[in-house]
Amino acid sequence: xxxxxxxxxxxxxxxxxxxxNSYHSFSFSSYYNPDRMNFGAxxxxxxxxxxxxxxxxxxxxxxxxxxxxxLEGDLEHKDSMNNVAVIKNGDIQAMSAGTGIYHSEYNKxxxxxxxxLQIWVYPDKKNVEPRxxxxxxxxxxxxxxxxxxxxxxxxxxxxxIHQNAWFHLGKFDKGVSTEYNLKAKGxxxxxxxxxxxxxxxxxxLNTRDGYGxxxxxxxxxxxxxxxxxxxxxxxxxx
Amino acid sequence: xxxxxxxxxxxxxxxxQTIIRLINNNPEWDATGAVTDDEAIAEFNARPFKLVLxxxxxxxxxxxxxxxxFEAEKPEITIVQHYGGGSGLLAAEIYQALN
Numbered sequence: 631x632x633x634x635x636x637x638x639x640x641x642x643x644x645x646x647x648x649x650x651n652s653y654h655s656f657s658f659s660s661y662y663n664p665d666r667m668n669f670g671a672x673x674x675x676x677x678x679x680x681x682x683x684x685x686x687x688x689x690x691x692x693x694x695x696x697x698x699x700x701l702e703g704d705l706e707h708k709d710s711m712n713n714v715a716v717i718k719n720g721d722i723q724a725m726s727a728g729t730g731i732y733h734s735e736y737n738k739x740x741x742x743x744x745x746x747l748q749i750w751v752y753p754d755k756k757n758v759e760p761r762x763x764x765x766x767x768x769x770x771x772x773x774x775x776x777x778x779x780x781x782x783x784x785x786x787x788x789x790x791i792h793q794n795a796w797f798h799l800g801k802f803d804k805g806v807s808t809e810y811n812l813k814a815k816g817x818x819x820x821x822x823x824x825x826x827x828x829x830x831x832x833x834x835l836n837t838r839d840g841y842g843x844x845x846x847x848x849x850x851x852x853x854x855x856x857x858x859x860x861x862x863x864x865x866x867x868x
Numbered sequence: 869x870x871x872x873x874x875x876x877x878x879x880x881x882x883x884x885q886t887i888i889r890l891i892n893n894n895p896e897w898d899a900t901g902a903v904t905d906d907e908a909i910a911e912f913n914a915r916p917f918k919l920v921l922x923x924x925x926x927x928x929x930x931x932x933x934x935x936x937x938f939e940a941e942k943p944e945i946t947i948v949q950h951y952g953g954g955s956g957l958l959a960a961e962i963y964q965a966l967n
Contacts, residue, residue, distance in 0.1 A: 690882060730880040730882075730924050730953060
């Protein structure tokens with residue numbers, strides 16, 4: 631029997647720093663909810679909006695797999711490995727912080743805000759050599775089908791991280807349905823709806839709702855309206 | 869008011885200083901940092917720590933040694949792995965460990 635947890639969008643933590651508006655699906659910074667610490671190895675799901683010309687100054691990270699998915703606008707990334715890149719809607723960035731890395735993220739556009747998802751996954755090994763990867767995805771590859779955007783395998787589709795995790799994006803027309811088969815035993819999937827209404831088995835989800843499902847090897851996905859969503863499969867024990 | 873004393877061990881000096889600064893932003897917490905095992909053990913023996921945070925870069929052998937030393941000296945000590953490096957996870961990790 632599948633286990634599930636529902637996180638309605640309005641129950642997320644919220645922080646407004648003027649230039650940054652952030653919704654936290656799990657405890658982060660000043661938002662602390664002991665019942666919302668993580669979903670398996672998925673530790674952070676922040677839904678961030680950064681004002682024009684603003685951003686995160688240089689700050690450190692270690693021992694975490696950090697994934698950024700821009701939803702609107704462009705975000706400039708600079709790090710201590712001398713990577714300078716702009717990530718935009720349609721891209722995905724993965725960073726293994728490992729033994730330690732410094733980076734900054736700025737919206738250099740003076741006119742438009744940036745919206746992006748910041749996702750942190752616990753690594754399956756500590757103190758790895760820091761690394762950075764970024765790719766541009768083909769948006770058509772998620773239209774009415776699931777597009778793999780992340781895996782544990784460097785040779786597989788999408789970016790890769792140090793964890794037995796798979797992420798998929800879907801952009802479904804109303805009425806389109808599919809089935810998701812989990813890749814690994816002991817994993818669960820956290821579904822995050824980007825827009826529209828989605829039904830997971832019998833559970834209706836609305837925009838920005840989160841839904842965790844585990845102790846199952848598959849589930850159905852139906853778009854109740856035109857909808858976009860992210861599936862994050864992660865180990866429940868790690 | 870007695871502050872909760874927290875020992876932070878991290879091989880990366882820059883990240884260590886960030887973690888200490890963030891912890892000390894909370895008026896109820898007082899962080900002390902150590903980079904090496906010897907520094908960590910000396911600090912541990914000098915102050916009444918309630919919590920030890922293990923940061924990045926600590927080799928498995930060192931972690932095992934430190935845990936053995938700390939738990940022998942003070943069995944009730946809480947030792948947790950800090951992930952993220954002076955990040956948004958720090959406060960939640962400390963609250964979880966202390967509660």
